[in-house]
Amino acid sequence: MAQRSIVRTKAVVLRSIDYGETSQIVTLFTQEKGKLGVMAKGARRPKSSFGATLQPMAYTQVVFYHKPSRTLQTLSESSHVQSFHRLREKLPxxxxxxxxxxxxxxxxxEEDPQPAAFALVVRALHRLNIAEARVSNLWPYVQLQLAQILGVAPAVDRTRVEAVTGDEGLLSLADGGVYPADGTPDQPKRASRAALRAYAVCARADLDTVMRLTMSPAVRREVEALVRDFLRYQFDDAYPDRSRSVIEQIEGAKPTGRAT
Structure with a gap:
């Protein structure tokens, strides 16, 4: 018979939904157990001890009762490890x-511990919380780093990147590599030289270097499309688009401002 154990671990809140009149079902990405769902009883009560710790993007220390036979565990405690309050102040x-x-x-x-992915997410959210400019650079960087952790590292070779000398080159959706325009990679996608070089930086450079990268709005959109198409090719229907469509609607309703 499966035994119930008490687990104390750090976690990032991925999403939460209301359940009943006072509770929430929360999806956590935990350091020890990977992704799992928990029931937070009474989380929506005005004086709940959970407070704001169950909002998406919260970085928390959680305690829950874990039983392997259950798909939903019972959350008993949650407190902030670090409060990313500045992260929620601006739309970007x-x-x-x-x-x-x-x-x-x-x-x-579900319940597949990925310590490297957990560290990546925490590092990215921390950087979002303190960054003053170019916060959008984190998005292609995190996607390509996560792909590498999950076994589909972009095959970006410096020699081939430098061989892109004309206005355009190619991205292979099959291996994520950059090739000159006369190359013959599998599943090629044509792109500008500027976008391919920026893509290569996001794939291979460290986070500090990526955050110093300057892209025009047009190049940024092209890089994001390259990364999105590469991940879609690798992960099929698992690649999510829901937040992108919602965010585009929000941004479309706001006055155009300076790019970040």
């Missing part, structure tokens, strides 16, 4: 943060 940081947790929710298997 909210946008990137929500996309990150949605992607993790879509690509992670």
């Amino acid at each position: 940081t909210i946008t990137v943060g929500l996309r990150i947790v949605e992607l993790v929710d879509a690509l992670m298997e």
Whole structure:
């Protein structure tokens, strides 16, 4: 008979939905157990001890009762490890943060610990919380790093990137590599030289270098499309698009401002 155990671990909240009159069902990405669902009884009561710790993107310390035979565990405690309060103050940081947790929710298997992916998500949310500019650079970076962790690392070779000398080159959706325009990669996608070089930086450089990368709005959109098409090719229907469509509607209703 499966025994119930008490688990204490760090977690990032991926999503939550209301359940009944006072409770919530919360999907966590935990350091110890990977992604799993918990029932937070009474979380919606005005004086709930959970407070704001169950909002998406929250970085928390949780305690729950774990029983292997259950698909939904019982959450007993939750407290902030670090409060990313600045992350929620601006639309660009909210946008990137929500996309990150949605992607993790879509690509992670239930109860499959992925410590490297967990560390990546925490590092990205922390950077979003302190970044003053170019926060959108985190989105392609996190996607390509997560792909590498999950076994589909982009085959970006510096020599081939430097061989893209004309206005355009190619991205292979099959291996994520950059090729010159006269190359013959599998599943090629044509793109501008500027976008392919920016894509290569996001795939291979460290986070500090990526955050210094300057892209025009047109190049940024092209890079995001390249990354999206690569991940869609690798993960099929698992790649999520729901938050992107919602965010585009929000941004379309706001006055156009300076790109970040």
